[in-house]
Amino acid sequence: MKVIPSVVALLSLATLSTSVLANTPDFPHLVTTGYGEVVAKPDMAQFTTRVVETTMTAEQSKQAVDKVVSDFLTALKAQGVEGESITSSNLYISPQYHYPKNGKPELVGYRASRTINVTVNDLDKLNQYLDTALNAGINQVDNIQLQVKDPGKYQDQARMAAIKDANNKADFLAEGFDKEIKGVWRIDYNMPSSQPVLMRAMAMDAKTESNTYQDSTIVIRDRVDVIYQLD
Known part of the structure; x- marks a missing residue:
């Protein structure tokens, strides 16, 4: 019984080695990684x-919560915000207790909360909608x-920049070693995830963040790994 795990381990190592060797070209080659990025100016937001x-x-x-949410949604729609740009969560209610040092917990009230997500298709109106939330x-x-x-669109631009970067590196390295590139043998590509710009969480005072987003930029990056065959 003690021999079986060792055999399995040896078989796993053999399989792994075979896989690695199978993915390694047996001819002169050059490996490069191309990077590309595009800086975009935000034109929409979600809050x-x-x-x-x-x-x-x-x-x-x-x-109390239902009234605030209703007033907020009514005001947003009056300002032209479409229904599909607004989503809201279910109402959540939880009892609140006071815990004295000696004695049983005492019920002191109930806390209700509800979340509303708003998509802003016109970034110039972001502060207006935040003020609307405050007023509601x-x-x-x-x-x-x-x-x-x-x-x-920006991801395509970043990807093309990454491809050009990989090709430029390959051409430069091949020339430096007196070699010529015969062609591309393998391309490895994984779609990167684009990260939006996140403003900090804050208490509800729209003016505290008045114009901090106006000069913000989004950097969209891409990467490609290429193996070139050399003559």
Whole structure:
């Protein structure tokens, strides 16, 4: 019984070695990694707001939250925000307790909360919508994400820049070693994930973040690994 794990381990190592060797060309070759990036200016945003109310009864906290959310959604729609640009979570209610040093926990009220996500297709109106949230009674903004409407266009540009970078490196290295590139033998590519610009979470005061996003940029990166065959 003790011999079986050793045999399995040897078989695994043999399989791994065969796989590695199979992926290594047996002819003169050159390996390069190309990097590309594009700097884009955000033209849209998404922000998440949350209203939290604590009252003596569950019904009171629910009514308080429902009123704020209703006022906020009504104001957004009046300003031209489409329904598909707004999503909201279900109402969450939890009892709040006071824990004295000696004695049983005491119920002191109920906290209700609800989250609303808003997509801003016109970045110039971001502050306006944040002010609308403030006026409606929203008391927290969890985050603001600055984005671009057509990320694929910028990703294509970054990918092309990565390809050119890989080719330029290969040409330079081959020339430096008095070699010629015969062709491309293998290309490895994994689609990178694009990260939006995240503004810090904040208490609900839109003016504290008034124009900090206006000069922000999004860097979209790409990468490609290439193996070239040499003469």
